[in-house]
Amino acid sequence: MAKKVMKFGGTSLGSVERILHAANIIKKEQGQGHQLIVVVSAMAGKTNELIGHSNLISKKFNKRELDVLLASGEQASSALISGALNDIGIKSKSWLNWQIPILTEGEHNNARIVNMNVNDINNYLSQGGVAVIPGFQGISKSGDITSIGRGGSDATAVAIAKIFNTDSCEIYTDVDGVYSSDPNKVPVAKKINKISYEEMLELSSLGAKVMQSSAVQTAMMYDIPLNVKSTFTNRDGTKIFNQENIDYTKTVTGVAYSKDDAKITLIGVEDKPGVAADIFEPLSKNQINVDMVIQNISADGKETDLTFTIKRNDKEQAVSLIKNNTKMKCKNIQMDDKVSKISIVGAGMVATPGVTYKMFRSLAEEKINILAISTSEIKVSVIINENNTMEAVRKLHKTFNLD
Amino acid sequence: MAKKVMKFGGTSLGSVERILHAANIIKKEQGQGHQLIVVVSAMAGKTNELIGHSNLISKKFNKRELDVLLASGEQASSALISGALNDIGIKSKSWLNWQIPILTEGEHNNARIVNMNVNDINNYLSQGGVAVIPGFQGISKSGDITSIGRGGSDATAVAIAKIFNTDSCEIYTDVDGVYSSDPNKVPVAKKINKISYEEMLELSSLGAKVMQSSAVQTAMMYDIPLNVKSTFTNRDGTKIFNQENIDYTKTVTGVAYSKDDAKITLIGVEDKPGVAADIFEPLSKNQINVDMVIQNISADGKETDLTFTIKRNDKEQAVSLIKNNTKMKCKNIQMDDKVSKISIVGAGMVATPGVTYKMFRSLAEEKINILAISTSEIKVSVIINENNTMEAVRKLHKTFNLD
Numbered sequence: 053m054a055k056k057v058m059k060f061g062g063t064s065l066g067s068v069e070r071i072l073h074a075a076n077i078i079k080k081e082q083g084q085g086h087q088l089i090v091v092v093s094a095m096a097g098k099t100n101e102l103i104g105h106s107n108l109i110s111k112k113f114n115k116r117e118l119d120v121l122l123a124s125g126e127q128a129s130s131a132l133i134s135g136a137l138n139d140i141g142i143k144s145k146s147w148l149n150w151q152i153p154i155l156t157e158g159e160h161n162n163a164r165i166v167n168m169n170v171n172d173i174n175n176y177l178s179q180g181g182v183a184v185i186p187g188f189q190g191i192s193k194s195g196d197i198t199s200i201g202r203g204g205s206d207a208t209a210v211a212i213a214k215i216f217n218t219d220s221c222e223i224y225t226d227v228d229g230v231y232s233s234d235p236n237k238v239p240v241a242k243k244i245n246k247i248s249y250e251e252m253l254e255l256s257s258l259g260a261k262v263m264q265s266s267a268v269q270t271a272m273m274y275d276i277p278l279n280v281k282s283t284f285t286n287r288d289g290t291k292i293f294n295q296e297n298i299d300y301t302k303t304v305t306g307v308a309y310s311k312d313d314a315k316i317t318l319i320g321v322e323d324k325p326g327v328a329a330d331i332f333e334p335l336s337k338n339q340i341n342v343d344m345v346i347q348n349i350s351a352d353g354k355e356t357d358l359t360f361t362i363k364r365n366d367k368e369q370a371v372s373l374i375k376n377n378t379k380m381k382c383k384n385i386q387m388d389d390k391v392s393k394i395s396i397v398g399a400g401m402v403a404t405p406g407v408t409y410k411m412f413r414s415l416a417e418e419k420i421n422i423l424a425i426s427t428s429e430i431k432v433s434v435i436i437n438e439n440n441t442m443e444a445v446r447k448l449h450k451t452f453n454l455d
Numbered sequence: 456m457a458k459k460v461m462k463f464g465g466t467s468l469g470s471v472e473r474i475l476h477a478a479n480i481i482k483k484e485q486g487q488g489h490q491l492i493v494v495v496s497a498m499a500g501k502t503n504e505l506i507g508h509s510n511l512i513s514k515k516f517n518k519r520e521l522d523v524l525l526a527s528g529e530q531a532s533s534a535l536i537s538g539a540l541n542d543i544g545i546k547s548k549s550w551l552n553w554q555i556p557i558l559t560e561g562e563h564n565n566a567r568i569v570n571m572n573v574n575d576i577n578n579y580l581s582q583g584g585v586a587v588i589p590g591f592q593g594i595s596k597s598g599d600i601t602s603i604g605r606g607g608s609d610a611t612a613v614a615i616a617k618i619f620n621t622d623s624c625e626i627y628t629d630v631d632g633v634y635s636s637d638p639n640k641v642p643v644a645k646k647i648n649k650i651s652y653e654e655m656l657e658l659s660s661l662g663a664k665v666m667q668s669s670a671v672q673t674a675m676m677y678d679i680p681l682n683v684k685s686t687f688t689n690r691d692g693t694k695i696f697n698q699e700n701i702d703y704t705k706t707v708t709g710v711a712y713s714k715d716d717a718k719i720t721l722i723g724v725e726d727k728p729g730v731a732a733d734i735f736e737p738l739s740k741n742q743i744n745v746d747m748v749i750q751n752i753s754a755d756g757k758e759t760d761l762t763f764t765i766k767r768n769d770k771e772q773a774v775s776l777i778k779n780n781t782k783m784k785c786k787n788i789q790m791d792d793k794v795s796k797i798s799i800v801g802a803g804m805v806a807t808p809g810v811t812y813k814m815f816r817s818l819a820e821e822k823i824n825i826l827a828i829s830t831s832e833i834k835v836s837v838i839i840n841e842n843n844t845m846e847a848v849r850k851l852h853k854t855f856n857l858d
Contacts, residue, residue: 068508068511068512071508071512072512102531105471105535106535106538108471109471109474109475109535109538109539109542110538110539110541110542112542113538113542114537114538114541114542116548117534117535117537117538117541117548117549118534118538120530120533120534120537120549120551121530121531121534121535121538123530124527124528124530124531124534125527127523127524127526127527127530128505128524128527130523131520131521131523131524131527132508132509132512132520132524134517134520134523135509135512135513135516135517135520135521135524136512136513138513138517138520139512139513139515139516139517145519145520146520146523148523148600150553150554151553151598195554197551
């Protein structure tokens with residue numbers, strides 16, 4: 053007998069049929085004697101509908117009330133799942149944020165879970181009940197409803213796994229795991245059976261939408277093994293856990309890409325201490341997120357070139373901020389918004405020499421020009437011409453035997 | 456400066472535009488220096504949508520979870536109204552059932568409000584804030600969400616008016632008041648400016664859907680004046696209050712009708728004590744609501760005929776229950792499901808002789824046959840052939856100068 057968290061995402065609860073299907077998955081698990089805490093998202097589309105209403109009312113909709121509004125979505129799906137369980141003979145109860153309670157700290161719309169009371173729910177579990185908890189929400193010390201950011205149901209699941217000290221945390225979603233690349237775009241992409249937290253984080257930050265990054269971070273911090281699996285198939289999912297538990301047979305776990313980048317190069321920047329800070333200060337103040345930054349040492353010790361990438365949407369504002377920046381000077385500004393970022397991710401990379409070289413060589417074989425490079429311990433990213441994106445992804449997939 | 460309850464029904468909040476419109480009505484009231492507690496229903500259609508989901512999951516959806524589910528509707532509309540108020544510069548906060556709290560007693564889906572904490576909200580009002588409260592819901596002593604039955608937002612409004620001792624209770628709805636008959640069907644129907652609780656109750660029970668009956672009853676019990684008005688026009692609405700405050704110029708206030716009745720007559724029932732109880736016991740046990748009951752004294756002291764009306768939907772079950780009832784005997788059962796009930800209502804009736812006669816005479820003038828009669832202090836109802844319904848309503852409207 054194990055104690056488990058089972059988290060169901062919005063698409064897994066997207067219709068009455070799907071809710072009944074999820075209830076049957078829960079029943080099957082319970083039949084094996086497990087104690088179950090079920091965490092649910094709002095039904096698919098519901099959160100967007102509510103946000104749509106709030107946006108039509110005000111572009112700056114009151115943040116406290118936005119949390120009250122959005123929390124109604126998970127409240128409804130909790131009741132529906134719990135009602136469905138009762139209907140098929142499973143003792144079950146929904147427990148809302150204030151009924152548990154789930155205490156949070158921080159701002160409205162972006163709070164974080166700090167604690168929750170476990171006694172009542174543990175009692176209920178030991179009496180054979182299934183506790184259903186709405187994800188994404190909690191209450192503040194002053195008793196207001198708070199939310200923990202979009203996709204926050206994953207974070208709720210992980211926090212519950214930690215605080216209730218469960219044996220596992222299962223994330224039921226509409227894909228059957230984490231893939232080596234986007235399976236919709238790269239037909240040869242393969243499901244990854246095991247992946248480390250770090251790799252998962254790199255893949256998430258590169259656009260894999262399977263799990264919310266901050267939830268993976270929390271799981272990593274407290275070493276909570278995750279299991280991402282499909283609500284709609286019986287196949288094994290992807291286990292996300294500590295690197296040490298992974299026996300690496302592959303150096304590279306996945307290939308990710310993003311197509312909404314723009315690259316800016318500042319030519320002839322004065323090479324002196326503090327110049328990078330001067331360049332990025334106005335961007336940071338204007339909430340422009342800078343992704344890759346590449347700066348070479350200068351040949352003459354006086355001038356250097358600096359390249360960085362940003363989201364394509366921010367390009368005009370970024371160029372204008374740089375032009376109006378009186379703290380720094382450069383001879384020329386080049387902007388290229390027809391670029392994409394290709395990354396290979398793998399925790400085994402650090403112990404395997406030549407991975408970076410192998411990546412560059414295989415891109416060269418396809419005559420794909422590399423415009424910028426950035427590396428971390430478990431990731432190598434390159435910026436290339438946007439037109440070559442899928443070609444590069446497929447080639448790297450093959451190079452690192454991910455097919 | 457007055458303290459007011461303003462209650463907005465579902466159609467008044469049926470879209471973002473209507474929510475903004477309601478917010479502006481509230482702003483206008485606040486601009487006159489009033490302290491305001493706003494009570495809201497779920498957006499039009501929302502409760503039906505949620506009930507639809509629950510019905511698809513189970514015909515006997517868990518009652519506790521149904522309350523959790525439905526409460527999400529008013530929670531969302533509270534947040535939307537409060538957000539809209541903040542957007543137009545009005546300090547406002549939503550207060551959910553558990554945040555106030557609103558304590559209820561009784562069963563899930565059918566609880567009643569017994570108390571609520573007034574201190575926090577009164578403080579907030581005195582600081583110029585508008586409190587927005589979801590109608591229809593409360594919490595039980597054990598901390599579960601409860602609901603107070605369909606249309607329960609009216610009951611919440613009246614309970615708040617009572618417990619907060621407000622100066623008035625305004626019910627904003629999609630009609631501009633209570634009419635002498637259904638204005639959609641009887642074009643000459645006129646809006647009633649003043650009506651007593653009792654008359655309103657009779658009209659409600661006869662199908663006028665303007666306000667929920669139990670809310671009117673509570674208002675009557677505590678003598679809370681109500682004002683029903685349209686969200687969409689500026690016209691005066693209908694004031695509902697104590698009979699003593701009404702200067703009756705008319706004997707009859709309104710004419711109501713219902714078309715979904717069936718009439719059952721038991722011929723040759725043994726005339727002995729307890730026979731009526733024996734007849735109605737199985738109907739009551741099967742939740743069949745008996746409306747009018749007419750029994751004459753028997754000519755010979757041995758046998759009598761007994762007529763009663765029920766909802767048309769229940770007719771087959773009722774006839775079958777009577778046939779299988781071993782406790783009573785009758786010679787014959789007649790059933791007529793092509794009947795309708797016409798009622799005249801008026802608190803002035805009791806002091807005006809001849810009203811009943813006048814009603815019967817005017818129906819006779821139209822050659823409308825009366826199949827059964829039932830009277831109370833402020834109401835006379837007759838059962839007639841369904842085909843004559845509108846003819847009768849129009850005639851009575853004219854007879855009692857309601858046009």
